[in-house]
Amino acid sequence: MQRLKSRPQFQAVLAGSILARTPHFVLHRAPLHASRAEPAQTLFAVDDVWLGAMVPKRWARRAVTRNTIKRQVYTVSQEFESSLAHAAHVVRLxxxxxRQHFVSATSDALKAAVRGELQQLFARAAPAPEPLAGGRS
Incomplete structure (x- = not known):
């Protein structure tokens, strides 16, 4: 899995489609090879799953909280890497x-809530399993 690093990469993905939503997160996706492929190929040189995390200061004031949420995004995404398409993805808070429920910036309760919601987000984004062929005789 590759990580998004530059502003143009994030902008390209955010201009793409929304793949899934939860109450706190949204998952954006953009294909690596668009019909006008030249700009996309320069942004995403490797044909792989690309992922970035956006946690705005508006929604998570403390840097320690933003970093904790980003770590959870990257950890949970590794569990779902095989089910994600070879495309660029951004998880946005x-x-x-x-803050009434999660007083501490890095409490175990906050980590568990973030992790659970991210698992829902990636599960919704995973393609539906194919039905087995030849089920009836």
């Missing part, structure tokens, strides 16, 4: 976690 779209609303904040309630």
């Amino acid at each position: 779209r609303s904040g976690f309630d």
Whole structure:
């Protein structure tokens, strides 16, 4: 799995389609080889799964919280790497976690809530399993 690093890479993916949503996160995807493939090929040189995480300061004020959420994104995404298409993906935090429930910036409760929601997000993005061929005789 490759990580998105540059602003143009993130912008290209955010201009793509929305693949899945949860109450706090949204998963964006853009194909690596668009019909006008030249700009996309220069942004994504390797044909692999690309992933980036966006955690705006607006929704997670403390840097330690933003870093914790990003670590959870990258850890959970490794579990679902085989089910993700060879495309560029961005997980974006779209609303904040309630500070009344998660007082500590890196509490185990916050990590568990983030992890659970990210697992839902990636499960929704995974393609439906193919039905078995030749089921009836």
